[in-house]
Amino acid sequence: MPRKVKYGVDFDIDEEDDDDVWTDYSDNESNVEVEEIENTFKADDCTKADDCTKAGIWRCSICTFDNDEGIVACDICGVFRHPMVNIHSNGNKEAAVPNKFNACPSDDFVSSSNHFSKVTLKDNFEELSSSEVVRNKEKLNVKPKTSELESSFVQLEKDEQLSICENTRSSAVEAKSENMMCSLDKQSVGADSKCSTNQIKAEIATRRSQYRPEKWMNGNQEGTLMQLNLAIVGHVDSGKSTLSGRLLNLLGRISEKEMRKFEKEAKLKGKGSFAYAWALDESAEERERGITMTVAVAYFSSKKYHVVVLDSPGHRDFVPNMINGANQADAAILVIDASVGAFEAGMDGSRGQTREHAQLIRSFGVDQVIVAINKIDVVEYSKERFDSIKGQLGAFLRGCGFKDSFLTWVPISAMENQNLVTAASDVRLSSWYKGPFLLDAVDSLQPPIRDVSKPLIMPICDVIKSRSVGQVAANGKVEAGALRCGLKVLVMPSGDSATVRSLERDSQPCDIAKAGDNVVVCLQGIDVSHVMAGGVLCHPDFPVAVATHLELKVLMLDVAAPVLVGSQMEFHIHHSQEAATVVRILSLLDSKTGKVSKKAPRCLTAKQSALIEVMLDGAVCVEEFANCRALGRVFLRAYGKTAAVGIVTRVL
Amino acid sequence: MKIVWKRYDKNGPGSVKMIPEETDDLWIAYNLVSRGDIVMAVTVRKVLREGASGGRDAERVKLKLEIKIESVDYDKEGSVLRLRGKNILQNEHVKIGQFHTLEIERHRPFVLRKDVWDSLAVDALQQAANPAASADLAVAVMQEGLAHIFLVGKSVTTTRSRIEASIPRKHGPGIAGYESALNKFFENVLQAFLKHVDFNVVRCAVIASPGFTKDQFHKYLLLEAERRQLRPIIENKSRILLVHTTSGYKHNLREVLDAPTVMNLIKDTKAAQEVRALKEFFDMLSNEPDRACYGPRHVEVAHERMAIQTLLITDDLFRNADIPTRKKYVDLVSSVKDLGGIALIFSSMHVSGEQLTQLTGIAAILRFPLPELEDIEM
Numbered sequence A: 001m002p003r004k005v006k007y008g009v010d011f012d013i014d015e016e017d018d019d020d021v022w023t024d025y026s027d028n029e030s031n032v033e034v035e036e037i038e039n040t041f042k043a044d045d046c047t048k049a050d051d052c053t054k055a056g057i058w059r060c061s062i063c064t065f066d067n068d069e070g071i072v073a074c075d076i077c078g079v080f081r082h083p084m085v086n087i088h089s090n091g092n093k094e095a096a097v098p099n100k101f102n103a104c105p106s107d108d109f110v111s112s113s114n115h116f117s118k119v120t121l122k123d124n125f126e127e128l129s130s131s132e133v134v135r136n137k138e139k140l141n142v143k144p145k146t147s148e149l150e151s152s153f154v155q156l157e158k159d160e161q162l163s164i165c166e167n168t169r170s171s172a173v174e175a176k177s178e179n180m181m182c183s184l185d186k187q188s189v190g191a192d193s194k195c196s197t198n199q200i201k202a203e204i205a206t207r208r209s210q211y212r213p214e215k216w217m218n219g220n221q222e223g224t225l226m227q228l229n230l231a232i233v234g235h236v237d238s239g240k241s242t243l244s245g246r247l248l249n250l251l252g253r254i255s256e257k258e259m260r261k262f263e264k265e266a267k268l269k270g271k272g273s274f275a276y277a278w279a280l281d282e283s284a285e286e287r288e289r290g291i292t293m294t295v296a297v298a299y300f301s302s303k304k305y306h307v308v309v310l311d312s313p314g315h316r317d318f319v320p321n322m323i324n325g326a327n328q329a330d331a332a333i334l335v336i337d338a339s340v341g342a343f344e345a346g347m348d349g350s351r352g353q354t355r356e357h358a359q360l361i362r363s364f365g366v367d368q369v370i371v372a373i374n375k376i377d378v379v380e381y382s383k384e385r386f387d388s389i390k391g392q393l394g395a396f397l398r399g400c401g402f403k404d405s406f407l408t409w410v411p412i413s414a415m416e417n418q419n420l421v422t423a424a425s426d427v428r429l430s431s432w433y434k435g436p437f438l439l440d441a442v443d444s445l446q447p448p449i450r451d452v453s454k455p456l457i458m459p460i461c462d463v464i465k466s467r468s469v470g471q472v473a474a475n476g477k478v479e480a481g482a483l484r485c486g487l488k489v490l491v492m493p494s495g496d497s498a499t500v501r502s503l504e505r506d507s508q509p510c511d512i513a514k515a516g517d518n519v520v521v522c523l524q525g526i527d528v529s530h531v532m533a534g535g536v537l538c539h540p541d542f543p544v545a546v547a548t549h550l551e552l553k554v555l556m557l558d559v560a561a562p563v564l565v566g567s568q569m570e571f572h573i574h575h576s577q578e579a580a581t582v583v584r585i586l587s588l589l590d591s592k593t594g595k596v597s598k599k600a601p602r603c604l605t606a607k608q609s610a611l612i613e614v615m616l617d618g619a620v621c622v623e624e625f626a627n628c629r630a631l632g633r634v635f636l637r638a639y640g641k642t643a644a645v646g647i648v649t650r651v652l
Numbered sequence B: 001m002k003i004v005w006k007r008y009d010k011n012g013p014g015s016v017k018m019i020p021e022e023t024d025d026l027w028i029a030y031n032l033v034s035r036g037d038i039v040m041a042v043t044v045r046k047v048l049r050e051g052a053s054g055g056r057d058a059e060r061v062k063l064k065l066e067i068k069i070e071s072v073d074y075d076k077e078g079s080v081l082r083l084r085g086k087n088i089l090q091n092e093h094v095k096i097g098q099f100h101t102l103e104i105e106r107h108r109p110f111v112l113r114k115d116v117w118d119s120l121a122v123d124a125l126q127q128a129a130n131p132a133a134s135a136d137l138a139v140a141v142m143q144e145g146l147a148h149i150f151l152v153g154k155s156v157t158t159t160r161s162r163i164e165a166s167i168p169r170k171h172g173p174g175i176a177g178y179e180s181a182l183n184k185f186f187e188n189v190l191q192a193f194l195k196h197v198d199f200n201v202v203r204c205a206v207i208a209s210p211g212f213t214k215d216q217f218h219k220y221l222l223l224e225a226e227r228r229q230l231r232p233i234i235e236n237k238s239r240i241l242l243v244h245t246t247s248g249y250k251h252n253l254r255e256v257l258d259a260p261t262v263m264n265l266i267k268d269t270k271a272a273q274e275v276r277a278l279k280e281f282f283d284m285l286s287n288e289p290d291r292a293c294y295g296p297r298h299v300e301v302a303h304e305r306m307a308i309q310t311l312l313i314t315d316d317l318f319r320n321a322d323i324p325t326r327k328k329y330v331d332l333v334s335s336v337k338d339l340g341g342i343a344l345i346f347s348s349m350h351v352s353g354e355q356l357t358q359l360t361g362i363a364a365i366l367r368f369p370l371p372e373l374e375d376i377e378m
Ligand SMILES: Nc1nc2c(ncn2[C@@H]2O[C@H](COP(=O)(O)OP(=O)(O)OP(=O)(O)O)[C@@H](O)[C@H]2O)c(=O)[nH]1
Pocket: A234, A235, A236, A237, A238, A239, A240, A241, A242, A243, A273, A274, A277, A290, A291, A292, A293, A312, A313, A314, A315, A374, A375, A376, A377, A378, A412, A413, A414, A415, A416
């Protein structure tokens, strides 16, 4: 476990002059390695595209857009059509929608990236300094508990206090207990090394508690809205991407021209109904099958927030991608397909993702959810259907630990544009629904709590190596602390340091990024291969742990197969994923009190909560939940289902 | 394994001459040979000679040695078995009692002499000689950015290659990067596939993944095979199967072996039996937890009550045991069989065996519920 720890430098000196720190931090101007993107593949495609002409259309040689017969110049880029292209008379009729899994994709498809037009909303709003925004968490916990599941979720959250105590314990004591628990087979390494890691741990913990943020970190950012990371989740085909595409279009992020292009392309592929979804389903494979595979990120602004849309895949096979890409969510829209049979399929115990997604976002730490009951047009805007879904789903969500007061129920039709950014225009809906429309509901979400005053932590969700950016850039949500240009950061797990060259929020350069912001951080002075998704950018004095052996407190979900010692599972934490083996089941915990109810049980079954130890195949960046929630939440999956969710109680 | 001749009494002394043919057979031999046995084989040993000039020359001579085994070591990578022990055959170069290490490799005959050929050893020998028990499957388990290529043999699964790539997200400016990274990844998997999958040896090759990765890779493989005229792929197109798994890690091999299309092909093999039995065990544990148990203590209690329907036990337990412990397990296996139950000995070199090893190495599915086990310490 390589760790770079800097001793002696206290970070909490009151800095009268920011510039001192500044110079201290930007003295390292090393060479930047630039990785070039390979253009060969794209070029290849272009030539391929040129060769084949589909009946009734011609493909632009420049932008590869498929234009109608009658048009002389390309609709998109204005380039004139090649004079030699054959002209066929019959148009291409929309083909039957192929079965998603057996669809035979044609290979001449060229995806074109779309550029959302930039809209700068200069709405007036109250600038909320993040440190002031504190919702009273305690209050949440006092409320009467409705079910076992709920209380155990709350229990997971409450764990913080307990673990903090553990941290401040003297290292000697900790080392001792550690040794006692050490079984014979994994000894030998000796107590010394254990002891010293504990010392380091304790030291970091104390320093962490003494950490004082610098002045610049709390400064107000004039003219910028607070970012809200909003996950769009729900069962497959419920209309998440269509809804996201619609919102982007209605809020001016996708121009009419682009929209027309999507419509045309989608139609040609026999997927006319997916036009709006194409704005988010950008890869060829996704468009071909009409299914989202990985989380798409897009931005729009509401009155109150700069919303980061995380359009998640709903298909059961892509739940790992959903966890990977959407766990930074502050709030969520749970999209439900209201049509008969579809809602029921989503709620199916072992196969429905409405349930699984709901449980997952709860364990992402999301407590505010907008339930968008979509495709209400299909059921004739029926109030009965809406109420019946609300009744059934409401009971389930309460069981997951969501509070009624944090749930908003909005009937919508993404297709018919009903109740999205304005009140419904169809009387069949407006006659009975008097609540907020969807965008209104987004604006009514409470601002999330941000850890601005803690040392920097930014889990890396994606790494961008491209010429246009100039060097390696890491994308992710700042979970704690803040970033600014010139700042020196530590890149884990490699332990290398790098300097922030520039910051981008929604493709716009910015000076400072604070906890909660989803940003692209361009780094310099680091080997490109040392920056990887699943890594973490952190404060040089507070490196996060890199470990393979963890103690977890988990809650088994209701459809889980039993977990035994030796069970092999997939382990997810922030943006990394590893194979894991359960090496010990320490104790069963009472789901109400959190006390140990049985020591060393022979297996764990559905709905139980327990303390376990896991061993990972490869090391991950991790922190105890008490230190950093984002790096301490874990998800265990097996046989294609989420078996358990939990938190890290100890890094071993 | 080729058995040249065998002369032994069941549960009595005797010898068998055999020739390991596949790497798999070395694993079987590894499980067969235990401390105290006597092995005779031809070996090469360096001996010192007085040279004509008066100096001493080292010379390698081929000789036949018979040694009493003190330790057995299996080298998975090099596929050799190293048997160390004292020489018991008088010889002009090696004195009696001198230590020697015999290296057993493929195609090298040896004679194994045991004081007791217990039922387990006899079974293992029979199984080794049965070619139908061999799975011989090549499996590529993958997900976007991660792939493993495995060869599943009679009793050993080997990881031949692991390919990892970081694939950027598909969205925004990274879309071109995404597709080229994905293609590069597929190319690497293709190279590994060509290198490690020999269609003369395997019955079929499986491409397995969640989502569409398997279909995408399959398409890539066939297209590239046409383009580059890769004969082995083109000629064996029909022997490539696609199987759905829930992720791309090694442990998902269990889903591959359990998939109906693959199961059909390999249903008589050891690997398949193991997968099925372990699955049954887990199913029982979730549906009727009182009818499944694991750990030596619990299994013993269950056996005392004559409750064991299927016994699952890894070869690890026999191999690493001292003689009385081994005898205890051998007796357990035969007495479960005598009572009409099934006893399955898992190879710890297969995925299911690996998992059973983690689970203490011994488990049982019971005929009737034993709720009292819950209260007995494991
Ligand atoms: N009638 C009707 N159809 C809709 C509505 N919203 C979406 N659809 C249709 O539902 C289908 C699926 O839409 P998507 O947006 O791809 O669904 P998704 O939830 O993103 O699907 P995945 O990402 O694959 O989980 C498309 O054919 C849409 O046209 C709606 O409000 N009314």
